[in-house]
Amino acid sequence: MDQVMLQRAFYGALALLTLTALGIGLAMAGASGVAFGLFTAMTLGGALVCVWERSVVRSAFSLMATFTGVSGYFVLLEADFLAMAQILIYVGGILALLLFGVMLCPPDMEERQLKRVLPGLGIVGAAVAWLSMEVAGSARWYVDAGAPVGDALAEGEFSNARQIGVGFLGIDQYVVAFELAAIVLTVALVAAVYIARRSSVDLEPREGDA
Amino acid sequence: MFSLAFAPLDAVRTAAAQVQGSQINDFLGEVKPDFVPGWAVPLTAAAIAVGIAMAIVSLIAMIGTWLERKVSGHIQCRYGPMRVGWHGWLQPLVDGIKLLLKEDMIPKGADRVLFVLAPAIVLASVMAAMVAFPLGPGFYFADINLGIFFILAMTSTTTIGVVMAGWSSNSKWSLYGAMREAAQVVAYEIPLGISLLVPIMVAGTFNLIEASNGQGGGLGIFNWYIWPWVNPFMLPAFLLFFVAILAETKRAPFDLPEAESELVAGFLTEYSGIRWSFFFMEEYAAMFLYCVVGSFFFFGGFESPLTSIARTTDVNVLIQVAAATTIILKGFAGLFLMMWLRWTLPRVRIDQVMTMGYKYLTPLALACVFGAALFEAFLAPVLPWRS
Numbered sequence A: 001m002d003q004v005m006l007q008r009a010f011y012g013a014l015a016l017l018t019l020t021a022l023g024i025g026l027a028m029a030g031a032s033g034v035a036f037g038l039f040t041a042m043t044l045g046g047a048l049v050c051v052w053e054r055s056v057v058r059s060a061f062s063l064m065a066t067f068t069g070v071s072g073y074f075v076l077l078e079a080d081f082l083a084m085a086q087i088l089i090y091v092g093g094i095l096a097l098l099l100f101g102v103m104l105c106p107p108d109m110e111e112r113q114l115k116r117v118l119p120g121l122g123i124v125g126a127a128v129a130w131l132s133m134e135v136a137g138s139a140r141w142y143v144d145a146g147a148p149v150g151d152a153l154a155e156g157e158f159s160n161a162r163q164i165g166v167g168f169l170g171i172d173q174y175v176v177a178f179e180l181a182a183i184v185l186t187v188a189l190v191a192a193v194y195i196a197r198r199s200s201v202d203l204e205p206r207e208g209d210a
Numbered sequence B: 001m002f003s004l005a006f007a008p009l010d011a012v013r014t015a016a017a018q019v020q021g022s023q024i025n026d027f028l029g030e031v032k033p034d035f036v037p038g039w040a041v042p043l044t045a046a047a048i049a050v051g052i053a054m055a056i057v058s059l060i061a062m063i064g065t066w067l068e069r070k071v072s073g074h075i076q077c078r079y080g081p082m083r084v085g086w087h088g089w090l091q092p093l094v095d096g097i098k099l100l101l102k103e104d105m106i107p108k109g110a111d112r113v114l115f116v117l118a119p120a121i122v123l124a125s126v127m128a129a130m131v132a133f134p135l136g137p138g139f140y141f142a143d144i145n146l147g148i149f150f151i152l153a154m155t156s157t158t159t160i161g162v163v164m165a166g167w168s169s170n171s172k173w174s175l176y177g178a179m180r181e182a183a184q185v186v187a188y189e190i191p192l193g194i195s196l197l198v199p200i201m202v203a204g205t206f207n208l209i210e211a212s213n214g215q216g217g218g219l220g221i222f223n224w225y226i227w228p229w230v231n232p233f234m235l236p237a238f239l240l241f242f243v244a245i246l247a248e249t250k251r252a253p254f255d256l257p258e259a260e261s262e263l264v265a266g267f268l269t270e271y272s273g274i275r276w277s278f279f280f281m282e283e284y285a286a287m288f289l290y291c292v293v294g295s296f297f298f299f300g301g302f303e304s305p306l307t308s309i310a311r312t313t314d315v316n317v318l319i320q321v322a323a324a325t326t327i328i329l330k331g332f333a334g335l336f337l338m339m340w341l342r343w344t345l346p347r348v349r350i351d352q353v354m355t356m357g358y359k360y361l362t363p364l365a366l367a368c369v370f371g372a373a374l375f376e377a378f379l380a381p382v383l384p385w386r387s
Helices: A003-052 A056-076 A080-104 A114-138 A148-154 A160-169 A174-203 B007-018 B023-031 B040-075 B091-101 B112-130 B147-156 B158-168 B172-203 B208-213 B234-248 B273-297 B305-313 B316-342 B350-382
Strands: none
Touching (some): A003 A056, A056 A080, A056 B158, A080 A160, A080 B147, A080 B172, B040 B091, B040 B112, B040 B273, B040 B316, B147 B158, B147 B172, B147 B208, B147 B273, B172 B208, B172 B234, B273 B316, B305 B316
């Protein structure tokens, strides 16, 4: 099969996956199930395109679907703050910077052959699958009666932002760890800028450049 | 293991049962005939909401383009469009027909998929953000608890659409425009969010309607958050916010991504016809939306003397109409201010834009938040008009 046929077959399979996800969702949980199926298709489809596409920039763009799909999961799980932070940080910030980097890189088609990345992909994929199964098995899902979040939601008093604020400044004092992480990131960023600047100055010494 | 893997779906089901639907959703649920399955209601409600959002976006774009041409004309001692309708008010309609009839060109070297997708993503981001815009205290699509955060998140995805447009056009002008857009928006999102923290701190909420409610009383004017007696750091915060939204919406003096004197038309260079107009619809709708956000958090939102008078009648419809009129007028006042600035100020250079964003606006916004927090913590509780 030539490249174009392969491409078409891949995108056809992707469309089929989307329809299947929507159908399963509709059959299992009605309207919210359709949303769940749609977000699943977006997440998985974006990730598949990211791995499959030979154009690096298209791969990067397809991550937008994945990030948006994941934020859709958060919406369905009533984690609205997390959903919006996901979009704001991942789509608006990280993906934009990622594209910046990718667009400045020279395209290297040899690196993007599926058979070269497949073994590594299999190992990492299996590890991630095992890990998520473990997490899913050990997590406490608030499904049945007595769900604390559900009750507060029904009374219209629950606010994710307030909960996060209480977690930050209340007894737990998570704000200290949060600030420490922020400082580490800032130091890393400044250091990266410093190293990048130094090397470019070394390459092209200019007159009067200290 | 299989049942565990599907446990999230059950959580989704219980959560969805408790979601407070929008007004459209509730209304459809009441009038729904029995043979229609229950899951069709939220989907139909979503479709209707999308239709309304689309209508609002295109209406704002129509009025915005007409206003822009009139304002620019009068600033330059011209009339602007005068032929079609009274003072050319039907001009955008005629322009729309022209744009629809124009040849839709896709450059040969372009990445077709991304080229077609880019205007859709750009328009979708602003339409999604429009969902959080309440027209009246009891008249909205979705009363989102974190309304302002939602708007910021959704409008930030515009960047991806613009970068996509710039890259897929396969033209150096487009790519330069896209790079500038990405750098500029990422730089100015920080001061935008931080300067908005000041009114959020005073209001104690992210919700647009609640923020507006917090500014009621005082004849509908004197309790606006912008006044120095509410919090003296509000005015500098607003100025920072306004500069940041100018940069976010790519308006002059920050219209570097489409700077026509150096980049032809930036990321718009290769676009034509209706796809080109999508970018402009996004621009005007985003401008309006940011102005509305500014009026909700700094200039009283629904509160105005008009709304105060309507409140005395105690007729709900009158209050809603007065509130909607107020917020739309405030939005267009902001739009006018942005146009006035565009036709007055010269464009800044790209390095000046970046320096301003990172070295001046961000530290100033942080200082504003710090000062406002101190004021809120120590002075506001003892001030008689703030209790």
